[in-house]
Amino acid sequence: MSLWEWVSHRWISEAFRIGSSTPTKGLETGLWLNHRKPSPLKIDAPPFNSAACSTSTGWQRLYGVWLCLGLAVVLTIPPSECDGNAEGMALKRFVLTLLALSGLAIGDALRCNCTNCVKSGYECETDGACMASTSFIQGHEQHVRICIARDSLVPPGQPFYCLSAEGLLNTHCCYTDYCNRVDLKVPSLPVKPGELGWVGSGGPWGPVELVAVIAGPVFLLCMLLLVGLFLFQHHQRTYSHRQRLEVEDPSCEHLYLAKDKTLQDLIYDMSTSGSGSGLPLFVQRTVARTIVLQDIIGKGRFGEVWRGKWRGGDVAVKIFSSREERSWFREAEIYQTIMLRHENILGFIAADNKDNGTWTQLWLVSDYHEYGSLFDYLNYYSVTIEGMIKLALSAASGLAHLHMEILGTQGKPGIAHRDLKSKNILVKKNGMCAIADLGLAVRHESITDTIDIAPNQRVGTKRYMAPEVLEETINMKHFDSFKCADIYALGLVYWEIARRCNTGSIHEDYQLPYFDLVPSDPSIDEMRKVVCDQRLRPNVPNWWQSYESLRVMGKIMRECWYSNGAARLTALRIKKTLSQLSVEEDIKM
Numbered sequence: 001m002s003l004w005e006w007v008s009h010r011w012i013s014e015a016f017r018i019g020s021s022t023p024t025k026g027l028e029t030g031l032w033l034n035h036r037k038p039s040p041l042k043i044d045a046p047p048f049n050s051a052a053c054s055t056s057t058g059w060q061r062l063y064g065v066w067l068c069l070g071l072a073v074v075l076t077i078p079p080s081e082c083d084g085n086a087e088g089m090a091l092k093r094f095v096l097t098l099l100a101l102s103g104l105a106i107g108d109a110l111r112c113n114c115t116n117c118v119k120s121g122y123e124c125e126t127d128g129a130c131m132a133s134t135s136f137i138q139g140h141e142q143h144v145r146i147c148i149a150r151d152s153l154v155p156p157g158q159p160f161y162c163l164s165a166e167g168l169l170n171t172h173c174c175y176t177d178y179c180n181r182v183d184l185k186v187p188s189l190p191v192k193p194g195e196l197g198w199v200g201s202g203g204p205w206g207p208v209e210l211v212a213v214i215a216g217p218v219f220l221l222c223m224l225l226l227v228g229l230f231l232f233q234h235h236q237r238t239y240s241h242r243q244r245l246e247v248e249d250p251s252c253e254h255l256y257l258a259k260d261k262t263l264q265d266l267i268y269d270m271s272t273s274g275s276g277s278g279l280p281l282f283v284q285r286t287v288a289r290t291i292v293l294q295d296i297i298g299k300g301r302f303g304e305v306w307r308g309k310w311r312g313g314d315v316a317v318k319i320f321s322s323r324e325e326r327s328w329f330r331e332a333e334i335y336q337t338i339m340l341r342h343e344n345i346l347g348f349i350a351a352d353n354k355d356n357g358t359w360t361q362l363w364l365v366s367d368y369h370e371y372g373s374l375f376d377y378l379n380y381y382s383v384t385i386e387g388m389i390k391l392a393l394s395a396a397s398g399l400a401h402l403h404m405e406i407l408g409t410q411g412k413p414g415i416a417h418r419d420l421k422s423k424n425i426l427v428k429k430n431g432m433c434a435i436a437d438l439g440l441a442v443r444h445e446s447i448t449d450t451i452d453i454a455p456n457q458r459v460g461t462k463r464y465m466a467p468e469v470l471e472e473t474i475n476m477k478h479f480d481s482f483k484c485a486d487i488y489a490l491g492l493v494y495w496e497i498a499r500r501c502n503t504g505s506i507h508e509d510y511q512l513p514y515f516d517l518v519p520s521d522p523s524i525d526e527m528r529k530v531v532c533d534q535r536l537r538p539n540v541p542n543w544w545q546s547y548e549s550l551r552v553m554g555k556i557m558r559e560c561w562y563s564n565g566a567a568r569l570t571a572l573r574i575k576k577t578l579s580q581l582s583v584e585e586d587i588k589m
Contacts, residue, residue, distance in 0.1 A: 111177045113145040128153050131161060132180035133171040145180045148173065288352035288363050291315060297372070302327055302439070307368060315349060316369070320362035328362040330454040331439040335364075339412035344398030346426060346436035369434065371427040374493070378422065378510045382502040385549045386587050387431055391497050392553065393578040393589065394432035395425060399490060400571035402435065403483050405446055413452075414444040416482030419460040420489040422496050432589075444479035451479055462527050463513060464489040467563050470528040474565075484565030490574070491560025495538045498553045506543060513538045537561045552581050 112130035114122055126147035133144045153159040162173035170184040291308040297316070298305035302324045306317040320328040328351070334340070335348035347367035354361040371377050374391070383391065405414040417424075417435065424437040440460060443452040453476075460469070466488035468474040468481070475481045492513040499508045514522070516539075517530045530536050540557065544550035556577060559569045569577075582589060 110147075110175065112147045113178055113180050114147060115143065115145045126150070129159075129162070129173045129175050130178070130180035131171065131173050132182055132184060133169060134184040134186055135169045136167070136186045141186060143183065288350045288354065288365055291317060291365065293317060303362075308365070314368040314370075316366045318364040318366065320364065322360060322362070325362060326454065327439040328364060330441075331437070332364060334415065334438040334441045334443070335366075337412060337415065337443070338410055339406055340415070342398060342401040344394045344432060344434055345401060346434045366436070367434070369426045369428050371429070373423045374425040374427055374433060374497075375422040377427040378496055378500045382500045382507045383497065384502060385547070385585065388497050388501045388553070389549060389578060389582050389585060389587055390431045390589065391427070391433055392494055393575065393582060395435065395490065395493065396571055396575040396578055398433060398435040399486060400575045402441075403486070403571050405444065407446070413446070414479060414483075416442050416444075416479065417486050417489075418442060418482060419464075420486050420493065421461050421464045422493050425493065442479075442482055451477065451482075462522055462524055463518070464492055465524070465527060465531075466565065467532045468565055470524060471532050481565060483571070484568050487560050487568045487571065487574075488565070490571070491557045492538065494553055494557050494560070495540075498544070498550060498557075501550060503547055503550070532563075535563065549581060549585060552577065 109125040109127060110130065112124050112126060113132075114120070114124035117124050124147040126149055128148045128150035131144075131146055131148050135142050135144070148159075148161050152161060159173065162171055164171045167186065170186050172180065172182060172184060174180055287310060291310045294307045294309055296304055297307050303318065303320045306319060308315045308317045332348075332351035335351070341347065348364075349367070350363070350365040352363050352365075354363055399417070399420070402415045402417060404412070406412040415438070417438065418440040419437060420435070424435070426434045426436050428434055440454060442454070444450075445452065462470075466474075466485040469485055474485065495513055496510070500510055501507060514527075514530060514536075517536060518526050537558075540554045544554045556569065556574055559567075560574075562568050
């Protein structure tokens, strides 16, 4: 084969190769042109397929045009005319030179931007592709622009160098001069639950910080558990030691009371012992620790009241919350005052702190009265004139005994209640009253002329506060001032009782004092405005004048409500007036 025939055959093969769908690896020129086609930007893009001549890139079209022109020229020259013909040979040389120059022009090196090519002015040349990439490393974006050699663009159609990693790396390959000048951004990924993306990925926490964050709370929790376990064991040892001392102490033999002793026997022994201060402390402890709680009968701000059983008898157990320890201690202290016991004062039995090793319960054991408080009783029942007088006289008798001071070696100090109201007065089976809840009571020591006031934060009930208490003008150093405040509250209790008196034709529903003048839970300012500024008092109906008992009750109330405390009746005077009324009404007490 002559040289001319070989060149013609070579260019014809090249022209047909450009029109084919998939270039072969053996044809180097076509392969180089194929890799000049831009690579897809995303990993999941479809693989590259070369197109026909009509859809080739600009470089392929230009190269194809030159090949077609050269082929046309070559085909128009017959080989017979060229062989041995100088003019034909010159034409062949011209065509071959033109095609060679066009191949050189087309095959010029690709120019790209290069971030690391300082000496060459941040430019580079390649026979492959230009690449621009942006990566996210140590919390910062890094931009890289380089040239990629043709041999590195593997596999064909989707080279490894041109792949992107979502959220970490964004890569773009292109095939025109300086085409990698673009700025790429790394798309942020949403943080999935459970991913430890903070560690080692440029976040604020490294491995050391993460270990400290995890180990710190665990160590603190372990220390708290150890301290709690130590305190619990210490408490248990102390409790066991105290129990052992109580058993081993010979003085504790009295704890084992005779089995035939009932609650009434103990109360009788206590009443006739001469002191009147209540049961001995070790007997109180024995009684308290052998009581079986039955059911809850009331709740209040101090805690709960339960009905309990002890040797077949019912008792009331007032269980204080731990934050009310001062109130519990004060009430137990007042109840154990010498000569305090009276039929119209709630009978005190025992006080004890029940420690079960986990928490402490503060118990106050007293007589149980199934009718409950006077407030509950008046809500459920109306009263006759006889019942009204018995309730009023017994309440006055109990208050008079509290206020009274008994002189002597076994004397009793004067005591003011300071929180007298219908909820703190209990109704006994015989229709008599018993004053309860002495947690706010004050004692007067006549020898030193001092007033013993409890150091707790409780205050009396606002609705029953006397005018001088509301105005804060009460003389705290004068014991009679506290007694006068009790008398004002007693007058309000009498109004509650008289409203429920059933005379056979008229009786009213139960209401609290000032129900029509203040809200259900009034503030001190609201009470001061009504009681002190407007000088209003609960309404006394005119029809009470038709009944002697109600008329006397109304008169006593008004004399209990004077704004001047010194002008009010005393508890003893009220007791005598009602005693005379009971005789006139032929009421047996």
